[in-house]
Amino acid sequence: MGLLTALQDDASIPEKRVLVTGATGLLGRAVFKEFKLYDWNAVGCRYNRARPDFVRVNLLDFAAVRKLLQDFKPHVIIHCAAERRPDVVENEFEAATQLNVAASGNLAKEAGMVGAFLIYISTDYVFDGRKPPYREDDSPNPLNLYGKTKLDGERAVLQNNQTATVLRVPVLYGDVEKLEESAVTIMFEKVQFSNKSANFDHWQQRFPTHVMDVAAVCRQLAERRMQDPSIKGIFHWSGNEQMTKFEMACAMADAFNLPSSHLRSITDSPVMGAPRPQNAQLDCSRLEKLGIGQRTPFLIGIKQCLWPFLIDKRWRQTVFH
Numbered sequence: 017m018g019l020l021t022a023l024q025d026d027a028s029i030p031e032k033r034v035l036v037t038g039a040t041g042l043l044g045r046a047v048f049k050e051f052k053l054y055d056w057n058a059v060g061c062r063y064n065r066a067r068p069d070f071v072r073v074n075l076l077d078f079a080a081v082r083k084l085l086q087d088f089k090p091h092v093i094i095h096c097a098a099e100r101r102p103d104v105v106e107n108e109f110e111a112a113t114q115l116n117v118a119a120s121g122n123l124a125k126e127a128g129m130v131g132a133f134l135i136y137i138s139t140d141y142v143f144d145g146r147k148p149p150y151r152e153d154d155s156p157n158p159l160n161l162y163g164k165t166k167l168d169g170e171r172a173v174l175q176n177n178q179t180a181t182v183l184r185v186p187v188l189y190g191d192v193e194k195l196e197e198s199a200v201t202i203m204f205e206k207v208q209f210s211n212k213s214a215n216f217d218h219w220q221q222r223f224p225t226h227v228m229d230v231a232a233v234c235r236q237l238a239e240r241r242m243q244d245p246s247i248k249g250i251f252h253w254s255g256n257e258q259m260t261k262f263e264m265a266c267a268m269a270d271a272f273n274l275p276s277s278h279l280r281s282i283t284d285s286p287v288m289g290a291p292r293p294q295n296a297q298l299d300c301s302r303l304e305k306l307g308i309g310q311r312t313p314f315l316i317g318i319k320q321c322l323w324p325f326l327i328d329k330r331w332r333q334t335v336f337h
């Protein structure tokens with residue numbers, strides 16, 4: 017008996033079914049947990065990472081995707097799988113386009129065939145960052161190939177399924193398996209090594225957003241949509257604390273009472289890597305007006321997810337008394 021059959025045959029499983037793609041990833045893990053917590057029958061999809069309780073599917077295998085959807089018949093699909101590293105997309109543009117655009121368009125089409133509501137996770141990098149804050153109907157103009165593939169993915173999703181939804185979010189952090197998993201948590205290594213000066217960007221304005229908050233928004237949107245079919249189109253969600261990477265690094269040092277005199281701010285626009293928008297702040301009022309949203313204060317969220325990676329546990333006394 018396959019994993020999916022076993023899950024379906026369990027009579028105790030509740031009726032609301034959600035499929036989470038990229039459920040082994042940073043955001044997908046939080047989304048999967050959130051829906052489970054609210055008693056959804058959730059199936060998580062993985063690809064290369066080992067997670068025996070998740071279904072292995074390559075989203076580029078369209079026949080396998082069709083079979084999965086026809087078998088499970090989800091009411092909701094949260095599509096988190098993507099190539100989301102801008103520098104990787106620059107170097108492997110074709111492969112990234114296949115996943116971010118072609119596979120997303122196909123998933124949206126198949127979702128339509130089984131009547132599932134699809135949420136495609138997109139990014140603030142669809143904007144050029146010159147005129148923030150951005151509303152859902154502002155014109156996108158991605159500066160890098162990652163932003164371009166995500167925007168093309170949005171278009172492919174909405175063309176193939178007119179009742180689907182796009183949820184744009186900014187830089188994410190949360191419970192990581194390793195610090196490199198998030199552009200936010202990766203800074204903690206340099207923050208902790210106070211014997212070596214460390215440069216951090218102080219040019220790009222970011223709005224670090226906890227994955228648990230995005231997961232809660234996805235669940236709230238899905239539940240609202242089950243009551244109200246007019247919920248569709250593009251939405252924005254974001255934390256509301258504006259910070260550069262330098263300010264995030266200082267906040268991390270503060271959170272654990274660590275020295276911060278070795279942290280240096282770089283105010284010039286970065287010359288290395290894929291170009292980034294200076295300030296792609298997302299206006300979230302469309303969701304806020306619907307009463308949908310959740311925001312974890314950065315200091316609380318970052319302390320909780322970095323704690324397992326704190327090297328010098330002597331700080332334990334001063335941090336948690």
Ligand SMILES: NC(=O)c1ccc[n+]([C@@H]2O[C@H](COP(=O)([O-])OP(=O)(O)OC[C@H]3O[C@@H](n4cnc5c(N)ncnc54)[C@H](OP(=O)(O)O)[C@@H]3O)[C@@H](O)[C@H]2O)c1
Binds near residue numbers: 076189
């Ligand atoms: N992270 C951010 O800061 C950020 C910011 C804005 C928007 N977003 C968007 O948020 C979404 C989630 O990002 P994330 O950071 O959670 O990504 P992530 O941690 O890099 O996870 C990517 C996921 O995609 C899966 N995957 C890769 N290739 C696949 C394939 N061919 N078939 C099926 N699954 C495949 C991976 O599965 P395996 O690991 O099992 O191979 C993994 O679960 C993405 O759409 C991203 O564009 C992210």
